[in-house]
Amino acid sequence: MTNAANRVLWTIIGLGLVAAGVLGVLASQDRLAGTDPGSPLLWPELLTWWRGHQPWGTIIVIGAGLIIAVLGVALLRAQMHRHGATPIPDLKIVGSDPEPRGRTTVRATALVRGLERDLARSARVVGATVALTGASQHPDVWIRLGVRGGDLADTGGLATLRDEIVRILDRFEVTSGVRVGRLEVTARVVSSGGSRVQ
Amino acid sequence: MRVLNRLTLVLLAIALLAGGLLVAVEGALAAAGRPGLVPRESWYRTLTTTEVGDRWPLGVALGLGVLGLLIVGAQVRPWIPDRLAIMIDGWQVQRRSAERHLADAIAQVTAVTNVRATLRGRGRRWRLRIRAAADADSRPAVAEALDRALLRLSAPIVRRPRIRLVRRRVT
Numbered sequence: 001m002t003n004a005a006n007r008v009l010w011t012i013i014g015l016g017l018v019a020a021g022v023l024g025v026l027a028s029q030d031r032l033a034g035t036d037p038g039s040p041l042l043w044p045e046l047l048t049w050w051r052g053h054q055p056w057g058t059i060i061v062i063g064a065g066l067i068i069a070v071l072g073v074a075l076l077r078a079q080m081h082r083h084g085a086t087p088i089p090d091l092k093i094v095g096s097d098p099e100p101r102g103r104t105t106v107r108a109t110a111l112v113r114g115l116e117r118d119l120a121r122s123a124r125v126v127g128a129t130v131a132l133t134g135a136s137q138h139p140d141v142w143i144r145l146g147v148r149g150g151d152l153a154d155t156g157g158l159a160t161l162r163d164e165i166v167r168i169l170d171r172f173e174v175t176s177g178v179r180v181g182r183l184e185v186t187a188r189v190v191s192s193g194g195s196r197v198q
Numbered sequence: 199m200r201v202l203n204r205l206t207l208v209l210l211a212i213a214l215l216a217g218g219l220l221v222a223v224e225g226a227l228a229a230a231g232r233p234g235l236v237p238r239e240s241w242y243r244t245l246t247t248t249e250v251g252d253r254w255p256l257g258v259a260l261g262l263g264v265l266g267l268l269i270v271g272a273q274v275r276p277w278i279p280d281r282l283a284i285m286i287d288g289w290q291v292q293r294r295s296a297e298r299h300l301a302d303a304i305a306q307v308t309a310v311t312n313v314r315a316t317l318r319g320r321g322r323r324w325r326l327r328i329r330a331a332a333d334a335d336s337r338p339a340v341a342e343a344l345d346r347a348l349l350r351l352s353a354p355i356v357r358r359p360r361i362r363l364v365r366r367r368v369t
Contacts (some may be wrong), residue, residue: 006203006207009207010269014270020263021265028252038250055229057229058226065217069218152351185286186292187289188291
């Protein structure tokens with residue numbers, strides 16, 4: 001889930017809490033039609049009902065618990081995908097020769113690490129984090145680059161760094177056989193330190 | 199806020215997972231007539247004997263409402279952008295690092311110290327404020343250093359950056 005999606009989700013949760021709070025206060029102050037402040041929070045006959053509806057009562061409770069747990073897992077997984085898109089699956093290449101037909105699997109993580117290493121090899125780059133999402137043959141590429149700020153002045157700035165990144169991505173396409181779809185680069189300029197800045 | 203949102207959602211996800219499993223296990227234990235992991239019976243007794251109009255349900259409702267208001271407020275409030283677009287398609291710079299880079303560049307000018315750069319805006323509309331300790335006659339040099347640094351970042355044209363120079367304290 002992206003930051004924007006998280007913001008929307010928290011807004012919805014917040015509005016839900018506000019609504020629950022308002023309804024609760026109204027009910028407790030006898031201002032809500034259909035409720036009685038003298039009634040118990042939980043229906044006292046619940047236990048009798050539950051015992052009278054076995055095994056369905058148990059099945060409903062266990063099912064509800066499992067659904068909540070699955071929702072938790074889904075939310076956890078969604079938080080791992082920061083770009084809101086799923087990472088590419090492993091790349092499967094089937095040989096074109098009829099006999100013997102070869103099959104090669106390239107791990108998605110191998111592609112990611114390879115591209116990260118190639119980017120980090122540039123003298124102007126301090127570190128690179130790559131995410132590949134979408135289809136494995138045609139992935140969208142998300143790059144976070146640490147850029148040496150001290151060198152920017154001597155090397156012509158981010159515009160020339162862009163040319164170098166394009167060359168690296170060309171190389172990536174040739175070696176891996178995939179075609180880069182959308183490209184998103186976030187540059188973090190790393191200052192060389194020691195300056196008189198607060 | 200972005201990091202906090204993600205962290206709290208991860209915690210919420212873990213709570214959902216643990217809570218859901220606990221409900222399922224409790225359901226199975228109750229059906230088997232075994233004692234549960236939580237004091238089910240005393241909770242049940244409390245919930246069936248407490249009335250909606252009692253003091254603590256009101257407190258819980260108030261608490262939930264206030265928590266919800268705080269959450270909505272924090273989300274709706276405008277956020278300072280984390281990244282800003284530059285003139286290269288698909289490229290962005292991290293705002294804080296760009297601020298530091300601009301401040302560093304201006305601090306290279308002779309007799310200019312304590313530079314602070316504040317970058318705001320959205321996408322390719324940048325708004326820039328510079329504050330530095332320098333004499334007034336350093337202004338052209340500061341502006342030139344700023345222009346050069348912006349060019350290095352392939353920044354969009356910043357219309358009228360606000361440069362404020364305060365007199366240096368002589369120590």
